[in-house]
Amino acid sequence: GENVEQHPSTLSVQEGDSAVIKCTYSDSASNYFPWYKQELGKRPQLIIDIRSNVGEKKDQRIAVTLNKTAKHFSLHITETQPEDSAVYFCAASGYSTLTFGKGTMLLVSP
Amino acid sequence: EPEVTQTPSHQVTQMGQEVILRCVPISNHLYFYWYRQILGQKVEFLVSFYNNEISEKSEIFDDQFSVERPDGSNFTLKIRSTKLEDSAMYFCASSDEGQGSYEQYFGPGTRLTVT
Numbered sequence: 001g002e003n004v005e006q007h008p009s010t011l012s013v014q015e016g017d018s019a020v021i022k023c024t025y026s027d028s029a030s031n032y033f034p035w036y037k038q039e040l041g042k043r044p045q046l047i048i049d050i051r052s053n054v055g056e057k058k059d060q061r062i063a064v065t066l067n068k069t070a071k072h073f074s075l076h077i078t079e080t081q082p083e084d085s086a087v088y089f090c091a092a093s094g095y096s097t098l099t100f101g102k103g104t105m106l107l108v109s110p
Numbered sequence: 111e112p113e114v115t116q117t118p119s120h121q122v123t124q125m126g127q128e129v130i131l132r133c134v135p136i137s138n139h140l141y142f143y144w145y146r147q148i149l150g151q152k153v154e155f156l157v158s159f160y161n162n163e164i165s166e167k168s169e170i171f172d173d174q175f176s177v178e179r180p181d182g183s184n185f186t187l188k189i190r191s192t193k194l195e196d197s198a199m200y201f202c203a204s205s206d207e208g209q210g211s212y213e214q215y216f217g218p219g220t221r222l223t224v225t
Contacts, residue, residue, distance in 0.1 A: 032212070034213065034214075036153075036216075042218070043201060043216040043217060043218045043219055044153060044201070044216050045216070046213055046214075046215075049213065089152065089153060091153075097143060097155045097158050097166060098145075098153075098155060098214060099155065100152045100153045100154070100155075101152060102151070102152045103152055
């Protein structure tokens with residue numbers, strides 16, 4: 001089955017800096033890669049996703065890149081703000097359901 | 111904006127007891143899922159459900175688990191005889207398109223504590 005590795009497990013940045021979270025996946029059949037943000041005690045919420053026919057997608061301060069050859073995808077957050085502090089999960093999906101990475105705790109200091 | 115809802119928000123039960131966790135998916139969605147998240151760990155897939163039957167399940171979803179769509183709106187997860195290691199947050203999710211390949215909307219979760 002699919003295996004998703006996510007790094008780093010924690011990431012501390014100063015407000016205004018950029019943050020990058022990286023994931024790799026194992027199943028070349030995977031074709032959908034969402035990113036979820038989870039605040040403490042809350043539900044995972046989709047913040048951005050990318051499909052395998054696209055190499056990059058951007059939504060305001062958030063961007064995701066996908067390298068299908070290398071089987072890795074990354075989340076980029078620019079101009080970080082304290083409210084970006086949360087756990088971020090990447091996931092991969094093909095015909096079957098979402099396989100999540102272990103999460104990255106992002107801490108943005110004012 | 112429509113949301114997935116779940117009840118109860120917190121369930122405490124004794125080991126060996128049966129629990130039923132309830133979910134109301136978004137009304138026009140056709141695909142339903144259960145996930146669990148042990149405290150501090152990643153979200154893990156349990157089961158997917160489409161057209162009134164299980165379409166896929168993980169190795170976590172053993173004979174102690176079952177799912178049902180008893181009416182047109184509810185989607186339930188039953189654990190027949192709970193174990194301590196079943197303590198986790200259980201999330202229901204739903205989507206309106208192809209299994210796994212389109213956005214899944216998560217409910218707020220039910221925290222299950224087995225004592």
